[in-house]
Amino acid sequence: MGTTRREFMRDVGISIAALLAMRCTSCQPTCYTPVPPTPSGRGSEWDRLRQPWLDLDLLARDAQDSERGQATLDRLKAEHRAALDALVSAGQIEPAVADEMQIAFEGAAWHIWRANAPMTCYVPSIGPEYWVQGASNLARQADVLTEMASAADLDPNTVAEAQAAIEQDIAYLSLPEEEQQAIMERVMAEAGTGGEYPALWELDLEVSPESAEAARLLVDLLLGRQNE
Amino acid sequence: MIKPHLSTLIFEVTQACDHACIYCYNTWRHPNVRPDTMERTATLPTDLRPLFTHVLDQVDCSLVTLTGGEPLLRPDLPEIVRFLADRGKRINLITNGHRLTDSLAAELIRAGVTLFELPLLSHHRETHDRLSGAPGAFDAVLAALAHIRTHRGQAVVVFVATRHNIADLYPALKLAFAFGARGVMLNRFNPGGRGAAHIEELLPTVEQMRGALAVAEAATQEFGLPISCSIPIQPCLIDLDDYPHLGRGYCAAGSSRAYYTLDTAGNVRPCNHSPTVLGNVWEEPFADIIAPSRLADFVAAVPPFCVPCARRDECQGGCKAAAQVCYGDLYAEEPFLHLNSPLAHPLPPPPTSNFQPPISNLQLPTSNLQGAQYAKPRTEPTRR
Numbered sequence: 001m002g003t004t005r006r007e008f009m010r011d012v013g014i015s016i017a018a019l020l021a022m023r024c025t026s027c028q029p030t031c032y033t034p035v036p037p038t039p040s041g042r043g044s045e046w047d048r049l050r051q052p053w054l055d056l057d058l059l060a061r062d063a064q065d066s067e068r069g070q071a072t073l074d075r076l077k078a079e080h081r082a083a084l085d086a087l088v089s090a091g092q093i094e095p096a097v098a099d100e101m102q103i104a105f106e107g108a109a110w111h112i113w114r115a116n117a118p119m120t121c122y123v124p125s126i127g128p129e130y131w132v133q134g135a136s137n138l139a140r141q142a143d144v145l146t147e148m149a150s151a152a153d154l155d156p157n158t159v160a161e162a163q164a165a166i167e168q169d170i171a172y173l174s175l176p177e178e179e180q181q182a183i184m185e186r187v188m189a190e191a192g193t194g195g196e197y198p199a200l201w202e203l204d205l206e207v208s209p210e211s212a213e214a215a216r217l218l219v220d221l222l223l224g225r226q227n228e
Numbered sequence: 229m230i231k232p233h234l235s236t237l238i239f240e241v242t243q244a245c246d247h248a249c250i251y252c253y254n255t256w257r258h259p260n261v262r263p264d265t266m267e268r269t270a271t272l273p274t275d276l277r278p279l280f281t282h283v284l285d286q287v288d289c290s291l292v293t294l295t296g297g298e299p300l301l302r303p304d305l306p307e308i309v310r311f312l313a314d315r316g317k318r319i320n321l322i323t324n325g326h327r328l329t330d331s332l333a334a335e336l337i338r339a340g341v342t343l344f345e346l347p348l349l350s351h352h353r354e355t356h357d358r359l360s361g362a363p364g365a366f367d368a369v370l371a372a373l374a375h376i377r378t379h380r381g382q383a384v385v386v387f388v389a390t391r392h393n394i395a396d397l398y399p400a401l402k403l404a405f406a407f408g409a410r411g412v413m414l415n416r417f418n419p420g421g422r423g424a425a426h427i428e429e430l431l432p433t434v435e436q437m438r439g440a441l442a443v444a445e446a447a448t449q450e451f452g453l454p455i456s457c458s459i460p461i462q463p464c465l466i467d468l469d470d471y472p473h474l475g476r477g478y479c480a481a482g483s484s485r486a487y488y489t490l491d492t493a494g495n496v497r498p499c500n501h502s503p504t505v506l507g508n509v510w511e512e513p514f515a516d517i518i519a520p521s522r523l524a525d526f527v528a529a530v531p532p533f534c535v536p537c538a539r540r541d542e543c544q545g546g547c548k549a550a551a552q553v554c555y556g557d558l559y560a561e562e563p564f565l566h567l568n569s570p571l572a573h574p575l576p577p578p579p580t581s582n583f584q585p586p587i588s589n590l591q592l593p594t595s596n597l598q599g600a601q602y603a604k605p606r607t608e609p610t611r612r
Contacts, residue, residue, distance in 0.1 A: 057290075058233055061233075061288060061290060137452060140405075140451075141405060141406050141408065142406075144402050144405055144406040144451075145406035145407070147402070148351065148399065148402055148403050148406050151351065151399065152351040152352070152353075152399065152403065153353065154367075154370060155367050155370065155371065157371075158367065158370050158371045158374050161371075161374040161375070161378055162370075162373070162374040162377065162406065162407055162408070164378070165374065165377040165378045165408065166408070168378075
């Protein structure tokens with residue numbers, strides 16, 4: 001059975017919400033705290049439409065209190081709808097398009113609310129985050145590190161540690177999906193129910209010789225050393 | 229009662245520091261900031277948990293930024309981080325990294341530090357160490373970045389652009405990328421504290437900043453490294469629209485994105501650059517301290533030069549805290565604008581706009597926050 005239009009729009013909304021959430025954790029301006037820049041306060045209807053999306057993090061926090069969370073959820077949906085209606089009245093968007101946008105927002109807001117509300121059937125949990133960058137980016141990092149190590153006369157021990165960290169990331173990325181999954185399952189098992197996740201390097205991982213060799217080859221490949 | 233919602237709160241967990249950065253903005257290092265306006269402690273205050281509990285019970289804030297001074301001088305820092313993390317807070321740690329050993333990095337990351345903010349001022353050891361006023365600072369900060377990465381932590385790098393190091397920006401960005409920084413904050417030198425004594429020596433020219441921004445614009449695309457200009461740059465001096473891939477920020481005081489700053493005695497300031505003490509959390513509710521009426525003068529202050537400008541509400545004249553510290557007046561032109569004012573011109577409104585400057589901001593100052601600045605705060609925490 002295919003995805004319905006409504007389901008599609010909900011997914012669009014949830015995807016946008018996820019992107020917004022990721023942006024919250026990346027480096028953004030203001031003095032000394034990486035948070036988004038100050039709104040210009042110009043107050044156009046488009047700004048009003050944007051604001052409920054930006055307030056989804058507020059919803060995530062309010063959702064931890066059921067009454068307050070519900071109130072914020074309702075308020076944001078109403079504000080989004082009101083901003084859309086104003087844009088429709090101004091002839092800037094078609095009514096049907098506005099309806100789709102509202103579906104997307106309501107899907108996103110409900111998802112955020114449900115993921116954060118203290119519900120027994122959807123217990124919020126923060127999984128371990130073993131963040132690694134894309135392999136090509138890591139290879140470039142290794143190249144630049146090598147270049148800067150000589151150009152800037154860096155401490156060899158520091159360079160070696162940074163290089164090892166890069167190679168560790170590349171090795172992790174090179175593992176087959178099932179082995180990455182096995183690591184994650186191992187992590188979850190080690191964590192138990194206490195919510196304390198062990199660090200990756202603390203696990204007694206069994207990486208097959210084939211995987212280790214594949215990792216080494218990939219490092220060489222991406223660093224251009226495979227023909228040396 | 230609904231708690232105030234803030235993006236972040238900044239806690240200065242100590243005023244002590246093991247560096248002597250000549251660009252330092254810590255207001256208590258400025259001779260014009262009267263000693264009794266800030267907490268000064270020869271020894272580190274003991275348990276800060278009552279203060280954290282008292283404040284965080286009154287505000288809805290998911291991100292706490294720990295700074296100083298140098299927070300790693302506190303031996304109980306991991307305990308502080310754990311305490312905050314147990315309350316569900318994300319934690320940024322602003323540190324010079326000098327004391328961030330491998331084991332301490334691991335401990336802090338495990339305890340709950342979600343982001344480290346570290347200075348990287350040059351690829352030249354001598355330049356970085358001289359600006360930091362601390363031999364060994366360069367090697368230490370790179371080692372700290374390596375430790376953080378090894379333990380799967382996240383770090384952003386702060387490049388403070390001064391006349392001494394602005395030419396080193398590109399190689400410094402390369403170093404940041406190589407060491408796995410998640411982003412770079414390209415902060416032009418913002419005088420305050422000790423740095424206020426070095427304005428002409430350190431403050432880059434407009435032309436130098438334009439060059440640095442062009443370098444950063446290219447580098448952010450070359451390395452995929454987010455770069456933001458966190459200290460305000462006035463659009464009448466440099467149009468940041470020419471650098472579309474760089475983040476930018478203006479003063480957030482008074483908004484939910486403000487970064488109110490607390491010292492260990494519970495004094496609250498509008499930001500970590502400002503010496504203005506709005507109140508003390510042991511004496512009145514936090515919501516009262518940050519009430520719009522309390523901040524009205526601070527928020528409304530713009531230099532007379534900026535009043536006719538169409539972008540005044542956005543730019544606010546730059547960093548008014550720097551104006552306050554350096555020239556004793558919130559309504560003064562802050563140093564970057566003041567020293568470059570021959571190059572600046574109030575920007576006209578867009579041709580089709582019916583721009584009307586808000587009346588509240590047309591009213592020139594009759595007072596500033598000197599009274600609030602010199603209000604005597606508490607010097608010792610009071611537990612209730």
